[in-house]
Every structure is written in structure tokens, then in C-alpha cells.
Amino acid sequence: MRRVVVFASPAMWHTSHGPDHPLKSERLRRTYELMQASGLFEAPNVRRVEAAPASTDELALFHTAEYIDAVQALSVGRTDVRPWRFNFGPGDNPVFPGMHDLYALAVGAALAGASMLARGECDTAFSFGGGLHHAWRDHASGFCVYNDIVVAITWLIRQRLRVAYVDIDVHHGDGVQYAFDDTDKVLTISFHQDGRTLFPGTGAIEEHGRGVGAGYGVNLPLPAGTDDETYLWAFDRLVPPLVGRFRPDVLVTQLGVDTHFTDPLAELALTVRGQEALVRRLASLAPRWLALGGGGYNVEVVPRAWTLALAVMADVRLPAELPEAYRQTYGGRTFYDESAPEIGADERGRVRRIVEERVEHLRGQAELS
Numbered sequence: 081m082r083r084v085v086v087f088a089s090p091a092m093w094h095t096s097h098g099p100d101h102p103l104k105s106e107r108l109r110r111t112y113e114l115m116q117a118s119g120l121f122e123a124p125n126v127r128r129v130e131a132a133p134a135s136t137d138e139l140a141l142f143h144t145a146e147y148i149d150a151v152q153a154l155s156v157g158r159t160d161v162r163p164w165r166f167n168f169g170p171g172d173n174p175v176f177p178g179m180h181d182l183y184a185l186a187v188g189a190a191l192a193g194a195s196m197l198a199r200g201e202c203d204t205a206f207s208f209g210g211g212l213h214h215a216w217r218d219h220a221s222g223f224c225v226y227n228d229i230v231v232a233i234t235w236l237i238r239q240r241l242r243v244a245y246v247d248i249d250v251h252h253g254d255g256v257q258y259a260f261d262d263t264d265k266v267l268t269i270s271f272h273q274d275g276r277t278l279f280p281g282t283g284a285i286e287e288h289g290r291g292v293g294a295g296y297g298v299n300l301p302l303p304a305g306t307d308d309e310t311y312l313w314a315f316d317r318l319v320p321p322l323v324g325r326f327r328p329d330v331l332v333t334q335l336g337v338d339t340h341f342t343d344p345l346a347e348l349a350l351t352v353r354g355q356e357a358l359v360r361r362l363a364s365l366a367p368r369w370l371a372l373g374g375g376g377y378n379v380e381v382v383p384r385a386w387t388l389a390l391a392v393m394a395d396v397r398l399p400a401e402l403p404e405a406y407r408q409t410y411g412g413r414t415f416y417d418e419s420a421p422e423i424g425a426d427e428r429g430r431v432r433r434i435v436e437e438r439v440e441h442l443r444g445q446a447e448l449s
């Protein structure tokens with residue numbers, strides 16, 4: 081049985097990006113409440129931990145000193161720093177009080193998880209408030225200020241551990257891929273909605289790493305409308321053979337659930353059942369596992385998907401019905417979806433053919449027989 085540490089600090093959901101921002105703090109609070117109501121924190125192999133925020137030295141494992149200074153200054157309302165120089169402003173990356181502390185906490189959780197895994201204190205560490213894969217060394221992007229994933233992977237490879245990174249968020253994991261584009265020490269794999277139709281626009285099939293890192297970056301762009309069946313088929317055809325050949329010491333995953341068919345920001349067509357099946361597959365591939373959250377903007381879906389993910393990690397079988405206490409507050413009946421994505425047979429076939437062609441191209445490129 082895996083020993084699981086789950087990072088959950090109320091400070092993660094007591095800070096707001098503002099009323100109209102899609103990254104609502106409610107997503108994390110409700111996830112925590114559903115995990116708690118489901119009894120998962122009481123499982124004998126699960127431990128809930130509150131991490132400390134990362135120090136500026138720790139943030140500097142990836143970020144520039146100038147950027148960290150600017151984020152700290154903007155977070156306390158200083159006006160001598162120009163926000164747009166670091167890609168802050170109205171829209172995706174607003175400045176708000178407590179911004180530095182909130183994102184430093186996500187990095188602190190990922191680092192604490194990485195170090196517990198390295199010391200053998202747990203087998204799986206899950207920080208569902210993390211997974212901020214778009215943040216760059218010197219600027220914010222796509223709701224992400226500090227990149228908890230890059231900081232944690234950088235720390236892990238300094239301990240001479242081999243890391244494979246799998247990103248199943250609907251958006252391309254650009255910040256992580258580009259941080260490790262020119263090294264063979266980290267294998268990065270990102271499945272995402274095609275960048276020609278979705279932020280951040282990158283992650284084309286031709287992007288596969290540079291220099292000694294050539295072949296150590298894998299991108300599968302998926303057409304809008306890709307459903308559970310096609311997604312899982314592509315996953316099975318690519319991820320187990322690639323990860324198996326790389327033989328990582330630690331698997332790091334970004335578990336964004338904005339692939340859901342009801343997500344307001346994107347157009348893939350997965351269900352909660354499909355997302356759970358993906359987590360099950362990742363669990364079977366992970367020697368030691370640092371699992372991070374990510375996107376997901378339907379607040380009815382995120383708590384269900386990530387609570388099921390924690391149950392898979394801890395090997396706990398939950399009843400399909402949502403716990404009474406949670407239902408009374410938020411409604412809903414079961415962990416699984418009440419409706420299904422509506423995709424016609426023609427559309428399904430068209431998507432399947434595109435995905436098959438791309439998967440076979442990637443298999444050929446990676447010389448998988």
C-alpha cells in the first residue's frame with residue numbers, strides 16, 4: 081500500500097484573484113472538503129500536511145532574483161515596479177495582495193513532497209493546489225506566477241534522481257517543457273488540446289527537445305472533441321513505453337482536469353471516469369510519485385476528479401455516491417458525471433483518425449516498435 085502525503089493548507093483558498101477570474105479559490109476549498117467528507121484523510125496510509133512557503137533561495141532554483149523581487153513588491157502594493165514588464169495586469173495575471181505568499185506556498189508544497197519522496201518518507205505526494213506549469217523564469221503566464229513543478233524537478237535532479245514528467249492538463253505544459261528542453265535528465269510528455277486552437281499556442285508535435293535533450297520532450301496535440309476512449313488509447317500507446325524505457329526514479333505529473341467536457345475554457349471531451357482511469361494508469365507507472373494539481377475551471381467537477389485521484393493514490397475504494405455532508409452543501413449525486421459529452425459518430429471518427437496519425441508519427445520518431 082502506498083504511503084500518501086497530501087498537501088492542503090487553508091491559506092491556499094483564502095486568497096483571491098478577484099471575482100471574475102476563472103482560477104477561483106473555491107475549487108481548492110471544495111476539493112479539500114470533499115476529500116475530508118469522504119474520509120480520505122483518516123485512511124491509515126494517508127497523511128495531510130501543511131507545507132511552509134518556499135524561501136526566495138528555493139524559488140531561485142528556477143526564477144530570477146529580479147522577478148522574485150518584483151512579485152514580492154507588487155504583492156504588497158508597491159508602485160515603483162511596472163507590472164507589465166513581468167506580464168502582470170488585468171486579465172490572466174492580475175496583481176493581488178498576498179500573491180507572492182500564495183504561489184510560494186504552492187512551491188513549498190511541491191518541494192516538501194519532493195524531499196519526502198527522496199528521503200523515502202512517502203511513496204506519493206499530492207499537492208492539488210500546485211501544477212502551475214505556465215510560469216516562466218522571469219515572468220508570469222496563464223494564471224501561474226511561480227512554477228512549483230520546475231522548482232521541484234530541478235531539486236530532484238540535483239539529488240541525482242531521474243525524473244519523468246507527464247502533463248495531462250488541457251493546456252500545453254510549456255513552462256516545464258522549455259525549462260528542460262535541452263537536457264536528457266528529464267523526460268517531458270504533454271498531452272493537450274492543439275495549440276492552434278488554445279492557449280498557450282505551443283506544444284506542436286514537432287517540438288521534441290533540443291541538443292542533448294532531443295527526443296526527451298514529447299508533445300501530443302489533440303483535436304477539440306477528443307473523448308475518453310481516444311485519449312486513453314493514445315495514452316496507452318505512448319506513455320507506458322516512453323516512461324518504461326526512460327526508467328525514472330520519480331514520476332512527476334500535472335493532473336489538470338480542464339480536459340473535462342464541461343470545462344468553460346477548453347474543448348476536449350473527457351469525463352470524470354476517463355480522468356480517473358488516467359490517474360490509475362499513472363499510478364501503475366510511478367515508482368515514486370509527485371502528483372500536482374493544475375487547471376480545471378468547473379467547480380462542480382474539480383473536487384470530484386481530484387478526490388477520486390487521491391482515492392486511487394491511497395488505494396481506497398469510495399462509494400459512487402457523494403458523501404451526505406457534501407451533497408447537502410453543494411448538491412450533486414455521485415462522483416461521476418450525470419450527463420455525457422455529445423459527439424456524433426462522424427466527428428468521433430474524424431478525431432480518432434487525426435489522433436492515430438499523430439500517435440504513430442510520435443512512435444516512429446521515438447523508435448518504438
Ligand SMILES: [Zn+2]
Pocket residue numbers: 249250251336338374375376
Ligand atoms: Zn490548463
